[in-house]
Amino acid sequence: MDFKLSEDHVLLQEAYRDFAVEQVKPLAAEIDEKENFPLENIKAMGELGFLGIPVPEEYGGAGVDTLSYVTCVEELSKVCASTGVIVSAHTSLCIAPILEHGTPAQKQAYLPKLATGEWIGAFGLTEPGAGTDAAMQKTTAEDKGDHWLLNGSKAFITNAGQAHVYIIMAMTDKSLGTKGISAFIVEDGFPGFKVGAHEKKMGIRGSSTCELIFENCVVPKENLLGEVGQGFKIAMQTLDGGRIGIAAQAVGIAQGAIDETIAYTQQRVQFGKRISQFQNTQFQLADMQTRVDAARLLVYRAACAKDAHEPYTHLAAMAKLAASETASSVTRRCVQLFGGYGYSREYPVERMMRDAKITEIYEGTSEVQRMVIASWMAVK
Amino acid sequence: MKIAVCYKYVPEEEEIRVLDDRTLDFSKAQWKIGQYDLNAVEAGMQLAEAAGGEVVVLTAGDAAVDNSKLKKSILSRGPSMMYGIKDAGMSGADSSATAKVLKAGIEKIGDIQLVLCGEGSGDIYAQQTGVMLGAALGWPCVNAVSSLTLQEGRLIAERSLEHSVEVLEVTLPAVISVTSDINIPRIPPMRDILGAGKKPSACWTLDEAGAAVENGTRTHSILAPEQTDRRRIIFEDDGEQSIHALCEHLRKII
Amino acid sequence: MIKLPHVLVIAERPDAIAELTAGAAGLAEKVTLVYSGAREAAVNAAAAYYAGTLESHSFLSYLPSIAALVRELRPQLVLTEATKNGRAAAAAAAAAAGTSVQTDAVSLSLEDGRVSTQRMVYGGAAFQTQSGLGETAVVCAAAGLFEAGEKQPAAQIFELEPHSAGVRLLERRTKEEKSVNLNAAKIVIGAGRGFGCAENLALARELAAVIGAEVGCSRPVAEEEKWMPKEAYIGVSGVMIKPELYIACGISGQVQHMTGVSQARTIVAVNKDSGAPIFEKCDYGIVGDLNTVLKALIQAFKK
Numbered sequence: 040m041d042f043k044l045s046e047d048h049v050l051l052q053e054a055y056r057d058f059a060v061e062q063v064k065p066l067a068a069e070i071d072e073k074e075n076f077p078l079e080n081i082k083a084m085g086e087l088g089f090l091g092i093p094v095p096e097e098y099g100g101a102g103v104d105t106l107s108y109v110t111c112v113e114e115l116s117k118v119c120a121s122t123g124v125i126v127s128a129h130t131s132l133c134i135a136p137i138l139e140h141g142t143p144a145q146k147q148a149y150l151p152k153l154a155t156g157e158w159i160g161a162f163g164l165t166e167p168g169a170g171t172d173a174a175m176q177k178t179t180a181e182d183k184g185d186h187w188l189l190n191g192s193k194a195f196i197t198n199a200g201q202a203h204v205y206i207i208m209a210m211t212d213k214s215l216g217t218k219g220i221s222a223f224i225v226e227d228g229f230p231g232f233k234v235g236a237h238e239k240k241m242g243i244r245g246s247s248t249c250e251l252i253f254e255n256c257v258v259p260k261e262n263l264l265g266e267v268g269q270g271f272k273i274a275m276q277t278l279d280g281g282r283i284g285i286a287a288q289a290v291g292i293a294q295g296a297i298d299e300t301i302a303y304t305q306q307r308v309q310f311g312k313r314i315s316q317f318q319n320t321q322f323q324l325a326d327m328q329t330r331v332d333a334a335r336l337l338v339y340r341a342a343c344a345k346d347a348h349e350p351y352t353h354l355a356a357m358a359k360l361a362a363s364e365t366a367s368s369v370t371r372r373c374v375q376l377f378g379g380y381g382y383s384r385e386y387p388v389e390r391m392m393r394d395a396k397i398t399e400i401y402e403g404t405s406e407v408q409r410m411v412i413a414s415w416m417a418v419k
Numbered sequence: 420m421k422i423a424v425c426y427k428y429v430p431e432e433e434e435i436r437v438l439d440d441r442t443l444d445f446s447k448a449q450w451k452i453g454q455y456d457l458n459a460v461e462a463g464m465q466l467a468e469a470a471g472g473e474v475v476v477l478t479a480g481d482a483a484v485d486n487s488k489l490k491k492s493i494l495s496r497g498p499s500m501m502y503g504i505k506d507a508g509m510s511g512a513d514s515s516a517t518a519k520v521l522k523a524g525i526e527k528i529g530d531i532q533l534v535l536c537g538e539g540s541g542d543i544y545a546q547q548t549g550v551m552l553g554a555a556l557g558w559p560c561v562n563a564v565s566s567l568t569l570q571e572g573r574l575i576a577e578r579s580l581e582h583s584v585e586v587l588e589v590t591l592p593a594v595i596s597v598t599s600d601i602n603i604p605r606i607p608p609m610r611d612i613l614g615a616g617k618k619p620s621a622c623w624t625l626d627e628a629g630a631a632v633e634n635g636t637r638t639h640s641i642l643a644p645e646q647t648d649r650r651r652i653i654f655e656d657d658g659e660q661s662i663h664a665l666c667e668h669l670r671k672i673i
Numbered sequence: 674m675i676k677l678p679h680v681l682v683i684a685e686r687p688d689a690i691a692e693l694t695a696g697a698a699g700l701a702e703k704v705t706l707v708y709s710g711a712r713e714a715a716v717n718a719a720a721a722y723y724a725g726t727l728e729s730h731s732f733l734s735y736l737p738s739i740a741a742l743v744r745e746l747r748p749q750l751v752l753t754e755a756t757k758n759g760r761a762a763a764a765a766a767a768a769a770a771g772t773s774v775q776t777d778a779v780s781l782s783l784e785d786g787r788v789s790t791q792r793m794v795y796g797g798a799a800f801q802t803q804s805g806l807g808e809t810a811v812v813c814a815a816a817g818l819f820e821a822g823e824k825q826p827a828a829q830i831f832e833l834e835p836h837s838a839g840v841r842l843l844e845r846r847t848k849e850e851k852s853v854n855l856n857a858a859k860i861v862i863g864a865g866r867g868f869g870c871a872e873n874l875a876l877a878r879e880l881a882a883v884i885g886a887e888v889g890c891s892r893p894v895a896e897e898e899k900w901m902p903k904e905a906y907i908g909v910s911g912v913m914i915k916p917e918l919y920i921a922c923g924i925s926g927q928v929q930h931m932t933g934v935s936q937a938r939t940i941v942a943v944n945k946d947s948g949a950p951i952f953e954k955c956d957y958g959i960v961g962d963l964n965t966v967l968k969a970l971i972q973a974f975k976k
Binding site: 430441514545547550551575580581583585590593600634639650653669673 | 731733740756757758760761763764765767768769771772774775776777789794795796798799800801802803804805806807837839840841842843845846847848860884885917918935936939941947952953954955956957958959960961962965966969970974
């Protein structure tokens with residue numbers, strides 16, 4: 040067992056970090072404040088290859104493993120969780136299912152543009168009435184012979200409004216329950232497809248979250264992803280991978296908050312001492328770093344299992360559960376160590392605390408992760 | 420045109436610790452490529468990309484010369500080949516000694532028309548190696564270059580001095596030291612990082628390069644400055660009395 | 674102290690000519706000068722070699738002549754300014770003498786005829802003490818290393834010949850931005866983010882005018898807020914200063930800034946935040962509003 044990243048992983052991580060520090064960090068407060076989607080950085084990341092990490096070179100991607108992908112999401116999220124989730128949703132929720140289930144023609148049509156960031160990707164499963172209980176899909180897809188007709192709506196869709204490609208789950212046969220769900224590749228601009236209201240959020244405000252509306256949306260036959268009826272399976276598999284990305288985002292947020300707090304406590308003086316000299320500060324930081332390292336190892340383990348094509352559903356669930364709860368707890372404690380300034384928007388930790396909360400909710404709440412883990416443990 | 424960019428690897432500044440006896444502890448510091456040398460690599464790449472040509476890199480140092488990660492790191496920024504000259508004596512080499520060793524390297528590589536250096540090394544920052552390398556090679560050398568272009572085969576350099584900017588035509592072969600604001604070094608794209616390991620490199624001993632380390636200076640010590648104890652007389656408010664008292668102290672100095 | 678027989682000074686600014694020749698006179702029996710600019714700027718030298726006004730040539734074109742002069746005169750010490758031209762001249766002189774350059778010397782001493790200097794390395798984390806090994810030492814002197822004394826016109830002035838040296842001056846443009854001369858300033862006012870906006874820096878400049886100080890700033894003020902030019906920023910990766918008095922206004926006192934001012938004789942801090950770390954590292958501190966304090970200081974020193 041080797042807990043070290045390989046030389047190439049480290050070099051790639053340094054590039055992710057350099058980009059994050061030089062180009063993402065300076066904008067993080069502003070895109071949060073103004074709810075600006077960081078388009079220029081997305082374009083720059085596309086050029087560097089960050090938006091096509093798992094895409095094979097033949098489709099214009101970097102052809103790199105999940106382990107490197109999680110270090111990318113972590114480095115970005117250390118300074119800006121919004122940028123982290125944009126990359127995570129694009130890669131894990133749109134590129135991954137096309138890679139896994141797409142036909143050669145679909146791969147050729149979508150992957151090169153997604154890998155370079157010319158197109159941004161998104162994923163639509165959640166509906167106003169079907170969140171954690173994803174089987175309650177109301178969006179329908181009707182076979183019209185030479186095309187599919189989609190009707191319904193999706194809610195809380197990350198990258199919506201900015202994305203060009205959406206992986207959409209819809210009911211093709213209600214009588215079959217989850218086995219009646221199919222997956223479709225929907226492009227922005229398909230007739231009858233509309234982006235609805237923009238969601239105003241507590242955190243990750245630089246990312247775009249909207250509802251999607253399908254009113255007799257015409258989807259070409261060849262845009263069915265996988266087989267009819269495989270949609271739920273594709274969605275669940277996709278979320279397994281997505282959870283590794285969100286877990287990496289959570290680790291990044293937590294590490295970013297610790298880094299800011301160390302710098303702050305080392306220069307701030309109270310009662311004639313630097314705050315970092317107080318044992319309370321030292322013990323708290325030691326605890327927090329230990330939890331973050333533990334969560335990071337779980338994330339790496341899940342990533343390595345995925346890369347080795349081993350079962351990783353439960354490993355991804357554990358990684359996300361541990362990392363997201365760590366992020367929430369760590370950022371809250373960091374704000375506390377900052378005192379009054381922690382609550383001020385002058386410093387980034389309040390943003391990190393707001394950003395952290397969503398990691399316990401999206402791509403499966405912590406409760407869902409516990410269900411997945413307990414089920415793997417065969418506890419009934 | 421074949422361009423050689425010289426670089427030095429230096430310890431990560433933030434990881435250098437000051438010990439109680441004021442000496443520096445480098446044991447936890449990782450090596451990195453000097454930040455100003457990255458500007459030189461970028462300048463070389465931009466020149467080659469605009470006017471055609473090849474960029475190779477050259478370093479001289481001790482054990483880390485053929486460190487695989489550093490090698491990939493420099494090659495990921497675009498150069499086609501890395502050359503190194505490795506000798507234990509290089510660890511304390513001054514700029515004159517370094518320049519002579521690099522000169523041997525440039526001559527052994529052969530066919531170089533332009534040598535680029537950063538303004539100074541990331542650790543010692545004497546800003547001498549480039550100009551001394553020019554003197555050693557007997558080539559024209561220009562420091563403080565903030566813009567570099569090839570115009571109809573002529574090398575045009577803008578030299579940024581304290582109060583003026585000189586626009587110079589430089590005869591090749593030449594040695595140019597570039598400033599840190601000549602460009603923003605690129606973050607290497609992922610495919611270049613992954614391709615760097617496949618690029619060729621050569622590592623020579625001093626003998627193979629036909630060089631020797633001959634220092635012109637001797638370093639007696641490198642010590643952290645003694646901490647000056649400050650008086651720490653603090654006035655807790657900005658009322659008239661406090662300001663008056665502060666002024667009294669200031670008048671003794673001003 | 675036994676003086677050196679001969680020092681060759683290479684300088685271009687009139688102030689630097691006066692300072693370096695005065696310093697050289699304290700170190701050596703005989704001082705020779707190489708200079709450019711105004712012809713009459715040659716002072717305190719037995720012989721001066723004039724490189725002209727540099728209107729039609731780069732100073733680089735005189736390097737071959739300087740190298741020849743070093744080989745001919747074989748001075749025990751070559752002393753240059755820490756400017757771009759000074760560094761290039763130092764390298765040419767060192768190559769001619771077969772030695773290396775001791776650059777950015779903040780102190781210089783003579784021991785048994787050996788020239789020993791100190792300079793900052795590792796971004797200000799440490800001082801390197803070094804000395805020359807050969808017959809000739811070459812030192813690039815940091816601003817403020819020597820003080821100018823009385824100025825006696827140079828005894829003799831010779832013309833220095835330009836050579837092509839592979840460079841041809843096509844154009845010389847004057848820089849618009851006034852470079853800030855923080856290195857040599859005796860009093861420096863440091864402006865931090867506490868000023869709130871660029872306009873408020875007028876107060877710092879007004880105080881500077883009253884007490885004869887230069888204004889510098891912290892890194893965020895130059896690089897993030899862009900209230901002041903990059904040349905004005907004091908700190909590890911910016912300018913390292915050594916004034917008699919440093920007045921930090923609205924500066925919290927981050928380590929990397931404080932390293933840049935650690936050599937100041939006296940540090941005064943003005944900050945509204947009593948918890949700012951700068952109060953741990955200053956000689957005099959006042960907790961209060963920048964506006965109030967600076968206005969009061971301006972009034973007090975105007976009198």
